[in-house]
Amino acid sequence: MTRRLLLIRVIVVLTSVLGLNYVVWRWLVSVNWDAWWIAVPLILAETYSLIDSLLFGLGMWRLKERGTPPPPEPGLTVDVFIATYNEPIELVMTTARAAKAIAYPHETWILDDGNRPEMRAAAEAEGLGWITRSADWAGMPRHAKAGNLNNALLSTEGEFLLILDADMIPKPEMLDHTLGFFSDESMALVQTPQYFTNVPEDDPLGSQAPLFYGPIQQGKDGWNSAFFCGSNAVIRREALMQLGVSRYVGEIEIGVHRALRTARTVLRSAKRRLGSDQPEVRVALDNILHEIGRARRELARGVALFDVTYRFQARVGAIRRELVASDLHALQADLAIIAELEGISDDPDLALGTIDDGVLEQMAHRDWSPLGAVETVQALVNAIDVDRGGEAQAVMPMATISVTEDMATCMRIHALGWKTAYHDEVLALGLAPEDLQTMLTQRLRWAQGTVQVMFKENPLVQKGLSVAQRLMYFSTMWSYLSGFAALVYIAAPVIYLTLGILPVDALSTDFFIRLIPFLIVNQLLFFVVADGRKTWRGQQYSLALFPVWIKSFTTAFGNVFLGRSLDFAVTPKTKREPTGPAWHLIRPQLVAMGVLALAVVVGIVRMVAGQANIPGSLFNMVWVAFDLLIFSVIIKAARYQGFQPDVAVTSPSPPTQGAP
Amino acid sequence: MIEFGVDTRDDGIGVVTPEGRLNMVSARRLKEILSELVANGTTRIVVDLGETSFLDSSGLGALVGGLKSARQAGGDLRIARVSPAVMTVFELTNLDRVLRARESVEAAFDD
Numbered sequence: 015m016t017r018r019l020l021l022i023r024v025i026v027v028l029t030s031v032l033g034l035n036y037v038v039w040r041w042l043v044s045v046n047w048d049a050w051w052i053a054v055p056l057i058l059a060e061t062y063s064l065i066d067s068l069l070f071g072l073g074m075w076r077l078k079e080r081g082t083p084p085p086p087e088p089g090l091t092v093d094v095f096i097a098t099y100n101e102p103i104e105l106v107m108t109t110a111r112a113a114k115a116i117a118y119p120h121e122t123w124i125l126d127d128g129n130r131p132e133m134r135a136a137a138e139a140e141g142l143g144w145i146t147r148s149a150d151w152a153g154m155p156r157h158a159k160a161g162n163l164n165n166a167l168l169s170t171e172g173e174f175l176l177i178l179d180a181d182m183i184p185k186p187e188m189l190d191h192t193l194g195f196f197s198d199e200s201m202a203l204v205q206t207p208q209y210f211t212n213v214p215e216d217d218p219l220g221s222q223a224p225l226f227y228g229p230i231q232q233g234k235d236g237w238n239s240a241f242f243c244g245s246n247a248v249i250r251r252e253a254l255m256q257l258g259v260s261r262y263v264g265e266i267e268i269g270v271h272r273a274l275r276t277a278r279t280v281l282r283s284a285k286r287r288l289g290s291d292q293p294e295v296r297v298a299l300d301n302i303l304h305e306i307g308r309a310r311r312e313l314a315r316g317v318a319l320f321d322v323t324y325r326f327q328a329r330v331g332a333i334r335r336e337l338v339a340s341d342l343h344a345l346q347a348d349l350a351i352i353a354e355l356e357g358i359s360d361d362p363d364l365a366l367g368t369i370d371d372g373v374l375e376q377m378a379h380r381d382w383s384p385l386g387a388v389e390t391v392q393a394l395v396n397a398i399d400v401d402r403g404g405e406a407q408a409v410m411p412m413a414t415i416s417v418t419e420d421m422a423t424c425m426r427i428h429a430l431g432w433k434t435a436y437h438d439e440v441l442a443l444g445l446a447p448e449d450l451q452t453m454l455t456q457r458l459r460w461a462q463g464t465v466q467v468m469f470k471e472n473p474l475v476q477k478g479l480s481v482a483q484r485l486m487y488f489s490t491m492w493s494y495l496s497g498f499a500a501l502v503y504i505a506a507p508v509i510y511l512t513l514g515i516l517p518v519d520a521l522s523t524d525f526f527i528r529l530i531p532f533l534i535v536n537q538l539l540f541f542v543v544a545d546g547r548k549t550w551r552g553q554q555y556s557l558a559l560f561p562v563w564i565k566s567f568t569t570a571f572g573n574v575f576l577g578r579s580l581d582f583a584v585t586p587k588t589k590r591e592p593t594g595p596a597w598h599l600i601r602p603q604l605v606a607m608g609v610l611a612l613a614v615v616v617g618i619v620r621m622v623a624g625q626a627n628i629p630g631s632l633f634n635m636v637w638v639a640f641d642l643l644i645f646s647v648i649i650k651a652a653r654y655q656g657f658q659p660d661v662a663v664t665s666p667s668p669p670t671q672g673a674p
Numbered sequence: 675m676i677e678f679g680v681d682t683r684d685d686g687i688g689v690v691t692p693e694g695r696l697n698m699v700s701a702r703r704l705k706e707i708l709s710e711l712v713a714n715g716t717t718r719i720v721v722d723l724g725e726t727s728f729l730d731s732s733g734l735g736a737l738v739g740g741l742k743s744a745r746q747a748g749g750d751l752r753i754a755r756v757s758p759a760v761m762t763v764f765e766l767t768n769l770d771r772v773l774r775a776r777e778s779v780e781a782a783f784d785d
Binding site for chain 2: 168169171258264319407409
């Protein structure tokens with residue numbers, strides 16, 4: 015163990031012990047239950063922060079600083095993918111030319127989801143590959159960037175894939191410095207930092223993520239859970255394809271079970287409505303019910319699913335042909351609904367095994383005519399059967415459950431038993447958003463994607479992941495809940511200064527002696543792991559963007575559980591025209607700052623008037639000052655007019671190790 | 675390099691025999707062969723893996739893609755003569771649980 019890691023571990027232990035000591039004491043002894051309406055939110059927010067800090071500590075415990083990997087063996091085959099949708103041709107070409115110039119032998123492909131003739135012409139003029147969606151995708155769910163990558167996977171054949179966003183310019187050594195890690199046969203992915211060149215020294219928009227692309231990913235790496243961030247990563251094709259096939263199998267299994275169950279309900283309800291004058295129809299329905307029961311029993315016995323569904327389809331088909339003559343008229347009414355069933359997986363949220371049980375239930379309890387019921391059974395099994403009719407490709411390696419496909423995909427790769435690595439060397443230089451609006455859209459998208467994954471595939475319950483891996487994934491999701499804590503951290507001092515209500519029993523020595531050491535050691539931990547990197551911006555934004563985090567949570571909740579749209583937006587890569595400070599974008603923060611400042615004035619008046627406890631008021635004013643300091647970054651961000659290279663001559667050249 | 679034997683039997687069943695390594699390089703060729711067979715009306719296909727020395731997940735992907743086209747056209751795709759080494763690749767993805775390997779090419783469509 016290095017001395018640095020030893021020091022980190024000592025501080026992690028100290029932070030955890032002091033943090034637990036404080037929060038347990040708060041819960042047991044010092045909650046002011048008389049003012050429960052603020053006391054309970056505050057203790058919950060504090061508990062939230064403690065868990066955040068413990069999870070952070072868990073990562074730091076195994077901080078893994080990998081050195082340069084051995085040089086790669088010659089002869090590996092690599093495809094470099096540049097994913098684009100609507101970015102300017104010249105911007106894409108700059109990246110593509112740099113990609114072509116990567117030293118290790120490879121093929122370069124522009125994945126043009128916009129299917130633009132001028133993009134194709136530009137690529138072909140310089141001997142670069144150009145790929146757009148194949149004909150299979152016509153009329154199918156497109157799944158955005160994940161779909162773009164899935165499409166390209168099936169039309170290329172390299173053993174390794176380097177994935178680049180359209181504005182990430184790779185260095186020539188990018189492959190030479192990453193492929194070596196793959197000499198380990200079980201290594202699936204190597205992620206490198208995302209570093210941005212159009213960011214001034216003081217980084218007003220918090221674009222660089224030096225703590226994430228550094229200690230946080232290195233900590234995750236120590237627990238084999240460094241994860242994919244969508245760009246600047248090299249992936250082993252076999253891992254992705256294996257994931258694609260095994261997901262396919264899993265979804266087919268779930269889908270067929272549900273289809274059979276729903277089919278049975280449909281038939282039973284049709285049978286109940288059947289008049290006694292249709293004995294031949296009754297017999298047919300009974301026969302199909304019998305087949306459904308047989309199929310279910312066979313599946314339960316472990317008979318291969320494709321065999322079961324093949325025989326089932328053949329037998330139901332035969333029964334149906336016998337029936338066709340009898341009841342054509344009644345069928346007409348049901349046809350529209352059946353068409354809807356067949357299109358069930360056209361909606362990306364309703365695909366196959368992921369389809370909501372409720373939707374199937376609704377379908378099942380409709381009043382079907384007998385023949386309509388039989389048709390429905392067929393449509394159901396077709397929609398959810400092995401042909402995976404509603405998707406362009408049977409095998410979809412890149413996860414499509416979330417707007418940020420990267421984390422979900424990586425979690426599934428880990429669950430299959432593969433390894434990943436984080437290599438802390440800047441090997442591609444990118445462009446960050448230069449205005450507040452774009453930056454807010456981008457952060458919202460990331461947060462929504464992460465929260466979506468938390469709701470849809472919660473890492474805490476994923477089979478195949480170790481306990482530490484589950485916690486490492488969960489820790490990233492947990493950090494996006496900070497918006498709710500921020501609200502409480504704003505409200506508590508305001509309530510004290512204006513109403514004199516204290517959520518804590520007493521601001522006694524007992525309180526400070528527990529809280530202050532914890533806060534100090536916690537900051538010390540940041541200081542030591544950061545090792546000269548700037549972490550203050552990140553700390554500011556984790557609270558200052560509270561409206562974004564809250565919105566991400568509520569919209570993702572609405573999307574996953576209530577079927578609402580996310581209002582998903584692609585992050586624009588082009589610069590917007592500056593139009594003066596964008597105060598309208600940060601109204602909630604401005605209101606919060608106004609309320610905090612006003613509370614201080616009221617607090618002073620109350621103190622002078624002798625109505626307020628002086629040490630308590632002073633403590634809360636310090637707290638407010640800290641809140642205001644945190645929020646001050648958002649003012650800076652709103653006034654930011656975009657990157658001006660002339661002003662930035664003093665900024666250092668890009669580092670080779672992580673972000674500064 | 676890999677060779678693909680393609681043969682349509684008298685009973686209308688197509689037999690495709692990949693000879694050699696069925697990997698990410700050759701998977702696309704297999705997928706094309708299977709699509710062509712289905713497009714030309716041969717919807718019942720046996721893929722004979724008896725001469726396949728190596729298979730990876732891209733090869734599995736091509737098989738699944740072929741199965742999809744065959745079933746959409748009302749037919750089916752079966753696999754036969756799978757060696758233990760190749761079988762382990764099926765097992766890694768659980769594909770063995772849903773797609774049963776047949777002992778022989780001749781009897782692949784007997785049930």
